[in-house]
Amino acid sequence: MANTRKRSFPAALAFFVIISAITIIWSGPFLWMVVASFKPQTFGGLDMASVVPNFMPTLANYELAWMSADFVGLYINTLIVVFGILSVQLVTITLAAYAFARLEFPFKTFLFYLFLLQLMIVPPILIVPNLKTLVGLGLSDTLVAVMAPYFASAFGTFLLRQTFKSIPRDFEDAAVIDGCNWFQILRYVLLPLAKPALVAFSIVSVVAHWNEFLWPLMVIDSPDKMTLTVGLASFARAAEGAADWGLIAAGTMIVMLPLIIAFTLFQKQFVNSFMFSGIK
């Protein structure tokens, strides 16, 4: 395939060893997290960094972590935020993508470029004026304010427009002859055919907003409305002050576990979605 070097056996072995070594170094922080999270407290101190699991694993760190922060509440808030954003996005991007892909109207190119501007002027740059707007609307310290700046997505509109454009018009013409209205055409013809793009966008959107930190940190003051990342930050800062590394490892693990499970199960889907997100 493509530009490959024909390797002799020793060269192939050397390649395997080098790549394996880099892989292990790269995963070092995660290996440490897993090992340290099961390490008994008394093991702290000088040997804390060892990734060799030469001890009886304990769940003590997890128990302590689970009690030190309201992870259930943090999880619920995060789920509300990511799926709240996604459901509004799916509506706004589908409608806009349909207009840009199928309809003719004045200033179409200009409006399209106006949409694309959001790819560059990304929301984190506008935290100061956006916070002012939301405070003015009486929405400060609410989950709606955490979601609102992301309800429209230039990236999603663009991705879906490209997909709609690649679908032959014949399908819609046939549906029109059968008496379908525009909503039925979208619902039964275009959206099913655009499923791979919708899945890719959904995965990228959920991961991006699950991981978001700066904006929820600015918007939310009440502890009961915090998202996972904001909760983890204050949790980790407290544990760091006490130099309780096992506790940080366990807390980080609790936050990352769903991601690790989802990625292990749907690895291909994740990789493809992120790859898809770059194909313009």
Place this chain on the structure above:
Amino acid sequence: MSSGIKVWLYLTPALFFLVMFTYYPMVQVLWDSFFFKAYGQETASFVGFDNYARLFRDPEFGVAVKNNIIYAVGTVIPSLAVGFGLALALMESTRFKNFARAIFFFPTLVPLIAAAALWIFVYFPNIGLLDYYLAKIGIGSTNWLGDSDIALFSMMLLSIWKNAGFYMLFYIAGLQGIGEEYYEAAELEGASYFQRLRYITLPLLGPTTAFVFIIALIHVFTYVDHVIMMTKGGPIGSTNLVLYYIFQNAHEFNDAAKATTSTVVSVIALLAFSFFSIRTMERGIHYES
């Protein structure tokens, strides 16, 4: 339903939120940057460009801009190089290579704040992960985050680790898109592996590199979670970045004038960069066709 009304029905939901949270704030922040509200004053008064003069006189802002440029260069170029190298090594699909790809890609998926929480320990002097294992090969302890000469480089290393696997994916896609016939022709001419890399692979990956470069550059100006978590811009301002400066003035110092004015400067810089990069991207795509 007339088609004119129909178009607006489709566009309004998206346009409404874009106006509200992208276009309007850009105008609002520009307007606000010409006003100053002193402590205890009821209304803000028009001050012209005074806020800009005050911003540019603030040495901390200059330091943040300088740091951000160093951080951008020191993060973007190595991450692209590492991403490209990994893609070359792992482009064929085998069980082992797919597994390695997943390992390199995984840091992209985790929250930056979780990565930062782990890397506080990685960088912890003496007992931390890095010093512990470096000591085994005879390298003494380093104050990775506490030494103002090193802290920014430590942040770069974390960002490279976090993002190189993401860029690797685009390079793998790019490499797989290069037609076999180029390499066959080159091989007939007796071109070596490195000659093929230099004269076929790299030029044909121009559009990929342009695209990845833009994503990477936006990334270094819009993510400061690790700065908030690990260093708070210190020690002595050595890891202060522009967005952190904005955040700190808005959230901690309550200096609205500096927060708005530095936002305007960032928006203008990003707009200028957008115009430049759209042209570069177009050139890159023309090259391909």
